[in-house]
Amino acid sequence: MASVFDNAKSVIERMVRAELRCGREQGTVKLVAASKMNSAERVREAYGAGIRAFGENRAQEMGEKLRLNAYEGAELHFIGHLQRNKVKNVVGAAELIQSVDSEELIRLIGLRALSLGITQNILIEVNIGGETAKSGIPPEELDKLIEIAAGTDGICVQGLMTIPPVSEDISSTRRYFERMYNLFVDMGAKKYDNISMKFLSMGMSADFEEAIMAGANIVRVGTAVFGQRYYA
Ligand SMILES: *Cc1c(COP(=O)(O)O)cnc(C)c1O
Numbered sequence: 672m673a674s675v676f677d678n679a680k681s682v683i684e685r686m687v688r689a690e691l692r693c694g695r696e697q698g699t700v701k702l703v704a705a706s707k708m709n710s711a712e713r714v715r716e717a718y719g720a721g722i723r724a725f726g727e728n729r730a731q732e733m734g735e736k737l738r739l740n741a742y743e744g745a746e747l748h749f750i751g752h753l754q755r756n757k758v759k760n761v762v763g764a765a766e767l768i769q770s771v772d773s774e775e776l777i778r779l780i781g782l783r784a785l786s787l788g789i790t791q792n793i794l795i796e797v798n799i800g801g802e803t804a805k806s807g808i809p810p811e812e813l814d815k816l817i818e819i820a821a822g823t824d825g826i827c828v829q830g831l832m833t834i835p836p837v838s839e840d841i842s843s844t845r846r847y848f849e850r851m852y853n854l855f856v857d858m859g860a861k862k863y864d865n866i867s868m869k870f871l872s873m874g875m876s877a878d879f880e881e882a883i884m885a886g887a888n889i890v891r892v893g894t895a896v897f898g899q900r901y902y903a
Pocket of ligand 1: 705707728750751834875876877891892893894895
Protein backbone atom coordinates (compact mmCIF):
# COMPACT_ATOMS: atom_id res chain seq x y z
CA MET A 672 0.00 0.00 0.00
CA ALA A 673 1.34 3.43 -0.92
CA SER A 674 2.10 5.81 1.94
CA VAL A 675 0.19 9.00 2.63
CA PHE A 676 3.38 10.84 1.76
CA ASP A 677 3.64 9.24 -1.69
CA ASN A 678 -0.09 9.61 -2.36
CA ALA A 679 0.01 13.29 -1.43
CA LYS A 680 2.99 13.92 -3.71
CA SER A 681 1.23 12.24 -6.58
CA VAL A 682 -2.02 14.19 -6.08
CA ILE A 683 -0.02 17.44 -6.03
CA GLU A 684 1.64 16.43 -9.31
CA ARG A 685 -1.67 15.50 -10.91
CA MET A 686 -3.05 18.90 -9.92
CA VAL A 687 -0.18 20.73 -11.53
CA ARG A 688 -0.67 18.74 -14.73
CA ALA A 689 -4.39 19.52 -14.75
CA GLU A 690 -3.71 23.23 -14.17
CA LEU A 691 -1.24 23.39 -17.02
CA ARG A 692 -3.47 21.34 -19.33
CA CYS A 693 -6.20 23.96 -19.14
CA GLY A 694 -3.84 26.90 -19.37
CA ARG A 695 -3.98 27.93 -15.74
CA GLU A 696 -0.97 28.95 -13.78
CA GLN A 697 0.64 26.38 -11.53
CA GLY A 698 -0.51 26.72 -7.94
CA THR A 699 -3.72 28.61 -8.66
CA VAL A 700 -5.95 25.74 -7.52
CA LYS A 701 -6.05 25.06 -3.80
CA LEU A 702 -5.82 21.46 -2.69
CA VAL A 703 -7.77 20.79 0.48
CA ALA A 704 -7.05 17.30 1.80
CA ALA A 705 -10.22 15.85 3.29
CA SER A 706 -8.78 14.24 6.39
CA LYS A 707 -11.86 12.77 8.06
CA MET A 708 -11.18 9.51 9.89
CA ASN A 709 -7.45 10.00 9.54
CA SER A 710 -5.22 10.56 12.53
CA ALA A 711 -3.22 13.66 13.38
CA GLU A 712 -0.13 11.65 12.50
CA ARG A 713 -1.39 10.97 8.98
CA VAL A 714 -2.34 14.63 8.60
CA ARG A 715 1.25 15.56 9.49
CA GLU A 716 2.54 13.08 6.93
CA ALA A 717 0.45 14.79 4.23
CA TYR A 718 1.75 18.14 5.45
CA GLY A 719 5.28 16.82 5.12
CA ALA A 720 4.56 16.04 1.47
CA GLY A 721 3.51 19.64 0.83
CA ILE A 722 -0.21 19.77 1.56
CA ARG A 723 -1.10 23.11 3.11
CA ALA A 724 -4.87 22.91 3.65
CA PHE A 725 -7.06 20.33 5.34
CA GLY A 726 -10.81 19.90 5.46
CA GLU A 727 -12.74 18.26 8.26
CA ASN A 728 -16.34 17.07 8.36
CA ARG A 729 -17.03 16.72 12.03
CA ALA A 730 -16.52 19.42 14.64
CA GLN A 731 -15.57 17.01 17.37
CA GLU A 732 -12.95 15.19 15.32
CA MET A 733 -11.56 18.53 14.19
CA GLY A 734 -11.30 19.68 17.82
CA GLU A 735 -9.42 16.53 18.79
CA LYS A 736 -6.89 16.92 16.00
CA LEU A 737 -6.55 20.65 16.69
CA ARG A 738 -5.50 19.81 20.24
CA LEU A 739 -2.79 17.57 18.77
CA ASN A 740 -1.61 20.45 16.53
CA ALA A 741 -2.34 18.33 13.47
CA TYR A 742 -2.89 21.32 11.19
CA GLU A 743 0.03 23.46 12.34
CA GLY A 744 1.25 25.62 9.46
CA ALA A 745 -1.74 24.71 7.30
CA GLU A 746 -5.16 26.17 6.61
CA LEU A 747 -8.14 24.44 8.13
CA HIS A 748 -11.53 24.27 6.40
CA PHE A 749 -14.80 22.86 7.60
CA ILE A 750 -16.45 20.91 4.78
CA GLY A 751 -19.14 18.79 6.44
CA HIS A 752 -22.72 19.30 7.50
CA LEU A 753 -22.55 21.79 10.37
CA GLN A 754 -24.96 21.22 13.22
CA ARG A 755 -26.30 24.26 15.02
CA ASN A 756 -24.86 23.24 18.37
CA LYS A 757 -21.38 22.88 16.83
CA VAL A 758 -21.24 26.36 15.32
CA LYS A 759 -19.47 27.69 18.39
CA ASN A 760 -16.66 25.14 17.99
CA VAL A 761 -16.05 25.76 14.33
CA VAL A 762 -16.32 29.55 13.91
CA GLY A 763 -12.88 31.04 14.30
CA ALA A 764 -11.20 27.62 14.28
CA ALA A 765 -11.76 27.09 10.55
CA GLU A 766 -10.46 29.69 8.09
CA LEU A 767 -13.25 28.77 5.72
CA ILE A 768 -16.56 27.05 6.40
CA GLN A 769 -17.39 25.60 2.99
CA SER A 770 -20.72 24.03 3.73
CA VAL A 771 -23.22 26.74 4.67
CA ASP A 772 -26.67 26.14 3.24
CA SER A 773 -29.31 27.84 5.36
CA GLU A 774 -30.42 31.21 6.63
CA GLU A 775 -30.30 29.89 10.17
CA LEU A 776 -26.67 28.78 9.88
CA ILE A 777 -25.73 32.16 8.43
CA ARG A 778 -27.38 33.91 11.34
CA LEU A 779 -25.73 31.66 13.97
CA ILE A 780 -22.28 31.86 12.38
CA GLY A 781 -22.57 35.65 12.16
CA LEU A 782 -23.55 35.96 15.82
CA ARG A 783 -20.72 33.72 16.97
CA ALA A 784 -18.19 35.56 14.81
CA LEU A 785 -19.33 38.91 16.22
CA SER A 786 -18.97 37.62 19.77
CA LEU A 787 -15.38 36.64 18.95
CA GLY A 788 -14.75 39.94 17.20
CA ILE A 789 -13.90 38.27 13.89
CA THR A 790 -15.29 37.91 10.39
CA GLN A 791 -15.90 34.31 9.37
CA ASN A 792 -15.26 33.40 5.75
CA ILE A 793 -17.79 31.00 4.29
CA LEU A 794 -18.83 29.36 1.04
CA ILE A 795 -22.43 28.63 0.18
CA GLU A 796 -23.05 24.96 -0.59
CA VAL A 797 -25.23 24.41 -3.63
CA ASN A 798 -27.18 21.22 -4.31
CA ILE A 799 -26.52 21.32 -8.03
CA GLY A 800 -28.10 17.96 -8.77
CA GLY A 801 -31.34 18.85 -7.00
CA GLU A 802 -31.12 15.65 -5.01
CA THR A 803 -33.48 15.26 -2.10
CA ALA A 804 -31.89 14.35 1.22
CA LYS A 805 -28.65 16.02 0.22
CA SER A 806 -27.20 19.11 1.83
CA GLY A 807 -26.83 22.33 -0.11
CA ILE A 808 -29.29 24.93 -1.27
CA PRO A 809 -31.14 24.55 -4.61
CA PRO A 810 -29.68 26.86 -7.29
CA GLU A 811 -32.94 28.79 -7.57
CA GLU A 812 -32.72 29.81 -3.90
CA LEU A 813 -29.12 30.96 -4.09
CA ASP A 814 -29.81 34.62 -4.80
CA LYS A 815 -31.99 34.95 -1.76
CA LEU A 816 -29.48 33.28 0.56
CA ILE A 817 -26.62 35.38 -0.79
CA GLU A 818 -28.61 38.54 -0.14
CA ILE A 819 -29.22 37.44 3.42
CA ALA A 820 -25.54 36.65 3.92
CA ALA A 821 -24.56 40.00 2.42
CA GLY A 822 -26.67 41.72 5.07
CA THR A 823 -25.32 39.66 7.98
CA ASP A 824 -22.50 41.10 10.08
CA GLY A 825 -19.59 38.84 10.96
CA ILE A 826 -19.81 36.87 7.71
CA CYS A 827 -17.97 37.13 4.44
CA VAL A 828 -19.14 34.96 1.55
CA GLN A 829 -16.19 34.02 -0.63
CA GLY A 830 -17.77 31.70 -3.14
CA LEU A 831 -19.60 28.44 -3.73
CA MET A 832 -19.13 24.75 -3.00
CA THR A 833 -20.85 21.68 -4.39
CA ILE A 834 -20.91 17.91 -4.24
CA PRO A 835 -22.52 16.71 -7.49
CA PRO A 836 -24.57 13.52 -7.68
CA VAL A 837 -22.50 10.35 -7.64
CA SER A 838 -22.19 9.00 -11.17
CA GLU A 839 -20.17 6.38 -12.99
CA ASP A 840 -20.40 8.55 -16.04
CA ILE A 841 -17.80 11.30 -16.07
CA SER A 842 -19.66 13.27 -18.76
CA SER A 843 -22.64 13.65 -16.45
CA THR A 844 -20.35 14.84 -13.64
CA ARG A 845 -18.76 17.26 -16.07
CA ARG A 846 -22.19 18.75 -16.89
CA TYR A 847 -22.82 19.43 -13.20
CA PHE A 848 -19.40 21.05 -12.88
CA GLU A 849 -20.16 23.25 -15.88
CA ARG A 850 -23.54 24.28 -14.49
CA MET A 851 -21.87 25.11 -11.22
CA TYR A 852 -19.21 27.19 -12.94
CA ASN A 853 -21.89 29.15 -14.81
CA LEU A 854 -23.72 29.83 -11.58
CA PHE A 855 -20.46 30.98 -10.00
CA VAL A 856 -19.79 33.39 -12.86
CA ASP A 857 -23.38 34.71 -12.81
CA MET A 858 -23.21 35.35 -9.08
CA GLY A 859 -19.87 37.08 -9.44
CA ALA A 860 -21.34 39.41 -12.08
CA LYS A 861 -24.08 40.56 -9.70
CA LYS A 862 -21.63 42.35 -7.42
CA TYR A 863 -23.40 42.09 -4.10
CA ASP A 864 -21.90 44.10 -1.24
CA ASN A 865 -19.71 42.06 1.10
CA ILE A 866 -19.64 39.13 -1.30
CA SER A 867 -16.70 38.01 -3.34
CA MET A 868 -17.00 35.11 -5.72
CA LYS A 869 -13.39 34.16 -5.26
CA PHE A 870 -13.62 30.42 -4.67
CA LEU A 871 -15.39 27.61 -6.46
CA SER A 872 -14.93 24.40 -4.49
CA MET A 873 -15.73 21.20 -6.39
CA GLY A 874 -14.04 17.94 -7.31
CA MET A 875 -12.99 15.00 -5.16
CA SER A 876 -10.69 11.99 -5.59
CA ALA A 877 -12.59 10.53 -8.54
CA ASP A 878 -12.97 13.74 -10.51
CA PHE A 879 -10.75 16.57 -9.28
CA GLU A 880 -8.98 16.91 -12.63
CA GLU A 881 -12.34 17.29 -14.40
CA ALA A 882 -13.35 19.88 -11.82
CA ILE A 883 -10.16 21.87 -12.43
CA MET A 884 -10.86 21.77 -16.17
CA ALA A 885 -14.34 23.09 -15.48
CA GLY A 886 -13.07 26.03 -13.44
CA ALA A 887 -12.77 24.88 -9.82
CA ASN A 888 -10.11 26.66 -7.79
CA ILE A 889 -10.54 24.55 -4.67
CA VAL A 890 -10.66 20.75 -4.81
CA ARG A 891 -11.35 18.52 -1.80
CA VAL A 892 -9.44 15.27 -2.03
CA GLY A 893 -9.61 12.53 0.59
CA THR A 894 -9.16 8.96 -0.59
CA ALA A 895 -6.47 9.74 -3.18
CA VAL A 896 -4.32 11.24 -0.41
CA PHE A 897 -5.15 9.11 2.62
CA GLY A 898 -6.34 5.85 1.07
CA GLN A 899 -9.66 4.12 1.59
CA ARG A 900 -11.56 5.07 4.73
CA TYR A 901 -12.81 2.21 6.86
CA TYR A 902 -16.09 3.05 8.51
CA ALA A 903 -16.56 1.19 11.76
C1 LIG B 1 -14.81 13.14 2.24
C2 LIG B 1 -15.13 14.36 1.47
C3 LIG B 1 -14.42 14.68 0.31
C4 LIG B 1 -13.33 13.82 -0.27
O1 LIG B 1 -13.87 12.65 -0.81
P1 LIG B 1 -12.93 11.57 -1.55
O2 LIG B 1 -13.83 10.91 -2.50
O3 LIG B 1 -12.43 10.66 -0.47
O4 LIG B 1 -11.84 12.32 -2.19
C5 LIG B 1 -14.74 15.88 -0.32
N1 LIG B 1 -15.72 16.69 0.12
C6 LIG B 1 -16.42 16.40 1.22
C7 LIG B 1 -17.47 17.35 1.67
C8 LIG B 1 -16.16 15.23 1.92
O5 LIG B 1 -16.89 14.94 3.00
